Amino acid sequence: xxxxxxxxxxxxxxxxxxxxxxxxxxxxGSPELFWYVQYSRQRLQLLLRHISRESIKGFTADLNxxxxxxxxxxxxxxxxxxxxxxxxxxxxxxxxxxxxxFGTGTLLAVQP
Amino acid sequence: DxxxxxxxxxxxxxxxxxxxxxxVQDMDHENMFWYRQDPGLGLRLIYFxxxxxxxxxxxxxxxxxxxxxxxxxxxxxxxxxxxxxxxxYLCASSPSGVLNNEQFxxxxxxxxxx
Numbered sequence: 001x002x003x004x005x006x007x008x009x010x011x012x013x014x015x016x017x018x019x020x021x022x023x024x025x026x027x028x029g030s031p032e033l034f035w036y037v038q039y040s041r042q043r044l045q046l047l048l049r050h051i052s053r054e055s056i057k058g059f060t061a062d063l064n065x066x067x068x069x070x071x072x073x074x075x076x077x078x079x080x081x082x083x084x085x086x087x088x089x090x091x092x093x094x095x096x097x098x099x100x101x102f103g104t105g106t107l108l109a110v111q112p
Numbered sequence: 113d114x115x116x117x118x119x120x121x122x123x124x125x126x127x128x129x130x131x132x133x134x135x136v137q138d139m140d141h142e143n144m145f146w147y148r149q150d151p152g153l154g155l156r157l158i159y160f161x162x163x164x165x166x167x168x169x170x171x172x173x174x175x176x177x178x179x180x181x182x183x184x185x186x187x188x189x190x191x192x193x194x195x196x197x198x199x200x201y202l203c204a205s206s207p208s209g210v211l212n213n214e215q216f217x218x219x220x221x222x223x224x225x226x
């Protein structure tokens with residue numbers, strides 16, 4: 001079955017502490033992995049995707065095919081990082097495979 | 113800048129009413145999607161469309177239908193609204209292509225069914 005699991009509903013850290021938002025997936029084939037973010041009163045938007053291998057707002061995520069994980073990390077959390085984070089996957093091939101499967105989301109709260 | 117707009121931010125309807133949620137995108141994207149977003153459940157795909165007049169069921173299509181008569185517009189229809197359809201509804205669009213592409217989301221419509 002195709003599935004994305006985010007085990008933590010809420011992650012609370014202090015400003016300056018490291019952050020790791022966990023994401024595990026189940027997919028038959030080679031998926032594309034994404035992290036989407038929703039800040040308070042803003043629309044959901046793409047944060048990063050594994051194929052880009054880039055760091056956005058200090059966040060990185062490495063695809064570990066052996067552990068089927070795509071954890072999101074940041075070495076030093078900032079208060080403005082507080083948001084809801086969703087891990088998502090999709091297939092490759094265009095057309096109907098472009099649909100995303102989302103995890104249940106993790107609310108990151110960065111305390112001052 | 114991709115713009116996805118939804119017809120209403122907040123909507124209150126009564127049980128049994130027919131409800132239309134409209135979504136328009138201005139970037140000529142082939143793919144359009146409707147999700148509902150519920151606390152603890154994340155985003156669940158209701159329907160999607162990868163071309164005009166084409167539609168595919170998502171994970172939770174029961175109680176919903178869709179219409180895509182024009183490329184830029186994708187409508188979600190609740191034939192007979194029920195209280196368990198109270199939710200946040202998100203529309204998204206993306207370009208087509210072999211490699212998966214970023215989905216761009218609208219601001220959402222918070223629907224309350226009384």
